[in-house]
Amino acid sequence: MNDCIFCAIAAHEIPATFVREDDEVLAIRDVNPQAPVHVLILPREHIESVAELTPSQDGLWGRMLHVAQAIAEDEGIDETGFRLVVNTGKAGGQTVDHLHIHLLGGRQMTWPPG
Numbered sequence: 001m002n003d004c005i006f007c008a009i010a011a012h013e014i015p016a017t018f019v020r021e022d023d024e025v026l027a028i029r030d031v032n033p034q035a036p037v038h039v040l041i042l043p044r045e046h047i048e049s050v051a052e053l054t055p056s057q058d059g060l061w062g063r064m065l066h067v068a069q070a071i072a073e074d075e076g077i078d079e080t081g082f083r084l085v086v087n088t089g090k091a092g093g094q095t096v097d098h099l100h101i102h103l104l105g106g107r108q109m110t111w112p113p114g
C-alpha cells in the first residue's frame, strides 16, 4: 500500500470524475481546473514522474498521449488547440508524485508558463 492520491483514485477508493478508464490508463477531471477543459491522464501503475520512465514504458506513454488526443476530440478542442503539460519534480511544479499529463483547453493559452 502507498498513500498516493492518484493510486487511491485509480482504485476507486477516492471519488473523481472519470472521463475514461481502461486497464492501463485513466483520465479524470482536475479538482481545481485551470481552464474550461482540464483533464488529467494517468497510468494505473504508480510511476512517479517522467524522470522515472523506462524504455519498457514507451508503449504506455504513447497510449497516454493517444488518450489525451482522443479526449481533446471528445471535448471539442482538437481543432482550436490545446496544451499538454507534464510537471516533473519539485522545480517543475509537480505536486502529485504519480505521473500525469494535464490536458488544458477551451481558452487561449499564454507563453511563457509560470
Ligand code: 5GP
Residues within 6 Å of the ligand: 005, 016, 017, 028, 029, 030, 031, 032, 033, 040, 086, 087, 093, 094, 095, 096, 097
Ligand atoms: P501537478 O501539480 O502534480 O502537476 O498536478 C496535480 C494536479 O492534481 C493539480 O492540478 C491538482 O488540482 C490535481 N489534484 C490534486 N488532488 C486531486 C484530487 O484529489 N482529485 C482530482 N481530480 N485532482 C486532484
Ligand code: ZN
Residues within 6 Å of the ligand: 004, 005, 006, 007, 008, 045, 046, 047, 097, 098
Ligand atoms: Zn500512485
